[in-house]
Amino acid sequence: MPEDMVPIRLNTLMNFRCGPENECFNDCCRDLNQALTPYDVLRLRRSLAMGSQDFLKKYTSLHNGPESGLPVVEFKPNPETGHACPFVRPEGCSVYTDRPASCRMYPLARAITRSRETGEISEFFALIEEPHCKGFGAKSDLTVQEWLKGQDLQAHNEENDKLMDLIGLKNRILPGRLEGNQADKFYLALYDLDEFRTRIFNQNLLEALKVPKTVLEKIRNNDEALLDFGLAWVKYVLFGIPMFFGE
Ligand code: SF4
Numbered sequence: 148m149p150e151d152m153v154p155i156r157l158n159t160l161m162n163f164r165c166g167p168e169n170e171c172f173n174d175c176c177r178d179l180n181q182a183l184t185p186y187d188v189l190r191l192r193r194s195l196a197m198g199s200q201d202f203l204k205k206y207t208s209l210h211n212g213p214e215s216g217l218p219v220v221e222f223k224p225n226p227e228t229g230h231a232c233p234f235v236r237p238e239g240c241s242v243y244t245d246r247p248a249s250c251r252m253y254p255l256a257r258a259i260t261r262s263r264e265t266g267e268i269s270e271f272f273a274l275i276e277e278p279h280c281k282g283f284g285a286k287s288d289l290t291v292q293e294w295l296k297g298q299d300l301q302a303h304n305e306e307n308d309k310l311m312d313l314i315g316l317k318n319r320i321l322p323g324r325l326e327g328n329q330a331d332k333f334y335l336a337l338y339d340l341d342e343f344r345t346r347i348f349n350q351n352l353l354e355a356l357k358v359p360k361t362v363l364e365k366i367r368n369n370d371e372a373l374l375d376f377g378l379a380w381v382k383y384v385l386f387g388i389p390m391f392f393g394e
């Protein structure tokens with residue numbers, strides 16, 4: 148664990164307060180190097196009423212991890228503001244309701260382990276004590292658990308844990324670097340959901356799979372269902388794990 152990370156229990160008081168009264172207000176949004184998960188992108192582009200390609204092109208940059216070959220999607224640095232997030236405003240975050248999981252979680256970090264027998268997830272938290280952040284030391288009645296509840300993280304955690312499962316599988320089954328076309332499929336099905344949907348419904352991408360109509364109807368209009376479908380499809384096309392349609 149890095150030196151500035153201190154393990155913390157859920158029943159500990161969260162003596163931290165972020166707000167405009169802090170001299171550092173917005174500083175953490177002005178010096179970014181922030182990877183976005185597929186669910187972060189889904190929520191952000193939906194809140195901005197943008198298609199996935201337009202959002203990804205306008206606000207993100209893409210590179211493939213040098214060792215894993217996995218696509219890494221980050222906020223695109225703005226040449227006018229250096230590394231500032233495109234959504235930071237003097238009054239705060241302009242996409243607050245749909246901000247990414249890492250923004251919700253800061254100054255905490257979350258790690259999980261999953262039981263191989265039961266599938267049950269155990270969570271661990273640490274405080275990231277960075278000197279530039281002046282929110283520490285404020286008195287609070289909220290425990291870490293209560294503070295986390297206020298950040299509305301459940302949906303993000305559930306979706307991001309599924310991504311971590313997929314990455315864990317990749318590391319076990321395909322430990323080296325993904326080939327370019329494998330990385331392209333990962334990016335298509337998890338980040339570029341509108342294009343994934345177009346290829347499914349207009350270009351017969353799933354022709355060989357005999358996907359039931361009920362499933363197709365669900366993923367036609369529901370982004371979360373399409374993302375879950377994409378996670379299963381990536382496991383199928385990359386690792387040969389059969390898709391299960393629940394019928
Ligand atoms: S999305 Fe909002 S909270 Fe997150 S870095 Fe950007 S402005 Fe800050």
Ligand code: SF4
Nearest residue numbers: 165171173175280282
């Ligand atoms: S640096 Fe810390 S206190 Fe300051 S705005 Fe960011 S999270 Fe809030």
